[in-house]
Amino acid sequence: xxxxxxxxxxxxxxxxxxxxxxxxxxxxxxxxxxxxxxxxxxxxxxxxxxxxxxxxxxxxxxxxxxxxxxxxxxxxxxxxxxxxxxxxxxxxxxxxxxxxxxxxxxxxxxxxxxxxxxxxxxxxxxxxxxxxxxxxxxxxxxxxxxxxxxxxxxxxxxxxxxxxxxxxxxxxxxxxxxxxxxxxxxxxxxxxxxxxxxxxxxxxxxxxxxxxxxxxxxxxxxxxxxxxxxxxxxxxxxxxxxxxxxxxxxxxxxxxxxxxxxxxxxxxxxxxxxxxxxxxxxxxxxxxxxx
Amino acid sequence: xxxxxxxxxxxxxxxxxxxxxxxxxxxxxxxxxxxxxxxxxxxxxxxxxxxxxxxxxxxxxxxxxxxxxxxxxxxxxxxxxxxxxxxxxxxxxxxxxxxxxxxxxxxxxxxxxxxxxxxxxxxxxxxxxxxxxxxxxxxxxxxxxxxxxxxxxxxxxxxxxxxxxxxxxxxxxxxxxxxxxxxxxxxxxxxxxxxxxxxxxxxxxxxxxxxxxxxxxxxxxxxxxxxxxxxxxxxxxxxxxxxxxxxxxxxxxxxxxxxxxxxxxxxxxxxxxxxxxxxxxxxxxxxxxxx
Numbered sequence: 110x111x112x113x114x115x116x117x118x119x120x121x122x123x124x125x126x127x128x129x130x131x132x133x134x135x136x137x138x139x140x141x142x143x144x145x146x147x148x149x150x151x152x153x154x155x156x157x158x159x160x161x162x163x164x165x166x167x168x169x170x171x172x173x174x175x176x177x178x179x180x181x182x183x184x185x186x187x188x189x190x191x192x193x194x195x196x197x198x199x200x201x202x203x204x205x206x207x208x209x210x211x212x213x214x215x216x217x218x219x220x221x222x223x224x225x226x227x228x229x230x231x232x233x234x235x236x237x238x239x240x241x242x243x244x245x246x247x248x249x250x251x252x253x254x255x256x257x258x259x260x261x262x263x264x265x266x267x268x269x270x271x272x273x274x275x276x277x278x279x280x281x282x283x284x285x286x287x288x289x290x291x292x293x294x295x296x297x298x299x300x301x302x303x304x305x306x307x308x309x310x311x312x313x314x315x316x317x318x319x320x321x322x323x324x325x326x327x328x329x330x331x332x333x334x335x336x337x338x339x340x341x342x343x344x345x346x347x348x349x350x351x352x353x354x355x356x357x358x359x360x361x362x363x364x365x366x367x368x369x370x371x372x373x374x375x376x377x378x379x380x381x382x383x384x385x386x387x388x389x390x391x392x393x394x395x396x397x398x399x400x
Numbered sequence: 401x402x403x404x405x406x407x408x409x410x411x412x413x414x415x416x417x418x419x420x421x422x423x424x425x426x427x428x429x430x431x432x433x434x435x436x437x438x439x440x441x442x443x444x445x446x447x448x449x450x451x452x453x454x455x456x457x458x459x460x461x462x463x464x465x466x467x468x469x470x471x472x473x474x475x476x477x478x479x480x481x482x483x484x485x486x487x488x489x490x491x492x493x494x495x496x497x498x499x500x501x502x503x504x505x506x507x508x509x510x511x512x513x514x515x516x517x518x519x520x521x522x523x524x525x526x527x528x529x530x531x532x533x534x535x536x537x538x539x540x541x542x543x544x545x546x547x548x549x550x551x552x553x554x555x556x557x558x559x560x561x562x563x564x565x566x567x568x569x570x571x572x573x574x575x576x577x578x579x580x581x582x583x584x585x586x587x588x589x590x591x592x593x594x595x596x597x598x599x600x601x602x603x604x605x606x607x608x609x610x611x612x613x614x615x616x617x618x619x620x621x622x623x624x625x626x627x628x629x630x631x632x633x634x635x636x637x638x639x640x641x642x643x644x645x646x647x648x649x650x651x652x653x654x655x656x657x658x659x660x661x662x663x664x665x666x667x668x669x670x671x672x673x674x675x676x677x678x679x680x681x682x683x684x685x686x687x688x689x690x691x
Binding site for chain 2: 134138139140141143146150151154155156158161162183186187199228233234235239242243244253312
């Protein structure tokens with residue numbers, strides 16, 4: 110058992126070796142953190158709640174890793190480089206082992222992405238993790254959801270439904286390689302960098318591929334023909350609505366499409382979204398809704 | 401009853417009239433918000449949990465206002481100007497009236513401080529409000545906790561214990577002017593600006609004047625003589641340990657002390673903190689601890 114301040118102390122130097130690279134001027138421990146950047150700052154906050162974003166009894170190390178990874182995924186979707194993160198943790202207890210494990214996951218991802226923990230808050234209450242991420246653009250261009258143009262090819266980079274299968278396997282105590290796709294998702298920072306100058310629009314797929322594609326098309330005031338037979342699935346066609354994959358879904362002119370992108374459709378001026386299948390697949394667009 | 405996306409939509413234009421002044425380039429609705437600043441960025445996150453930071457059954461408008469105000473207080477303590485905020489709200493229900501009231505408090509404080517809401521998250525779970533604030537320095541100097549120098553005068557700007565009395569009055573259904581001190585605290589941005597070039601160290605008093613003063617002195621590797629008879633109190637001497645006042649406590653050279661500052665002590669090289677009283681007051685330093 111530890112006091113609040115002893116627990117906060119455990120986290121104080123995470124990513125301190127990257128302060129200089131990331132422009133951190135004043136490190137955690139003051140009323141605010143301070144950083145400097147000549148480029149615009151991108152920022153996002155993501156809440157992860159027990160029973161919604163991670164299962165009850167998940168390992169604290171996985172909870173930390175996953176909560177931070179999903180926030181970093183938003184930075185990837187804007188074609189930006191992550192610099193720093195803040196962590197607000199509400200926990201009902203002060204068990205040292207829990208915090209040690211949570212710390213381990215936090216350190217792991219801090220080193221993987223070379224990002225600095227610059228602030229946070231620790232409060233007592235039902236388990237709730239909020240992660241704020243800060244980043245800056247790789248190029249002069251920041252990708253948004255609203256830039257898709259008619260004629261653009263819609264792409265993803267990976268098979269859908271792996272995380273959803275991983276969660277099922279985890280719950281059923283089945284040891285499978287999909288579990289890491291759910292518990293330890295990778296933010297596709299390098300992919301964001303690769304497409305930063307060639308893509309017109311981008312979104313990360315957190316709520317389900319079709320739901321997120323729809324959000325991007327709506328923001329761009331376009332529609333699309335989506336070739337659902339071309340989308341690699343893990344379990345079945347419902348994977349197109351399965352959340353938690355954290356891939357990037359992006360649009361770009363046909364001549365810019367690389368071999369490692371998976372082409373899944375074409376942007377159309379007409380705002381309808383046509384789900385096209387020769388295999389007779391019939392699926393509606395459904396996304397995760399909190400209420 | 402509303403869907404998650406209808407509820408998020410309610411919040412989408414808060415403070416949009418200040419986007420330009422605050423350097424907001426890409427507004428809420430994308431994966432990240434984007435802003436630009438030639439100066440360093442200061443940032444902080446604060447969680448507000450029901451039963452800890454606000455009482456059960458508090459008005460949602462007050463919950464919103466208070467949660468944001470206490471986060472802004474951290475910006476004030478660094479002598480910075482607030483630019484923007486993000487809001488992560490975990491709520492167990494989707495009652496429209498609750499969100500309308502919460503929205504009202506959010507709009508009120510956005511207009512009061514001319515700050516823009518740039519992002520957020522809405523999730524289902526036990527009530528938990530996380531506020532991220534972003535600001536930039538008024539002057540070339542950013543105030544920290546660690547700059548206090550031996551010989552500096554320690555000052556505050558207001559009577560202590562008003563918020564604590566306000567909370568008691570609110571709980572006992574007593575109509576008093578102190579209730580607003582608790583439910584609607586003011587972030588002392590103007591005071592931060594006023595002292596930005598003359599103070600050596602600053603902290604906001606959220607956990608109790610003595611506890612926060614101790615943190616500032618520890619960070620500065622100094623001690624102090626504190627003249628507790630000189631500290632204006634509201635109820636009794638325990639007000640010196642009462643939280644939630646959100647005043648600034650700062651140190652500065654004697655010749656810089658203005659008439660409107662309340663002098664409460666002097667910084668000493670020796671790391672001991674002496675609580676001096678001629679009235680025979682006997683009090684220990686106690687601060688709020690979550691565990």
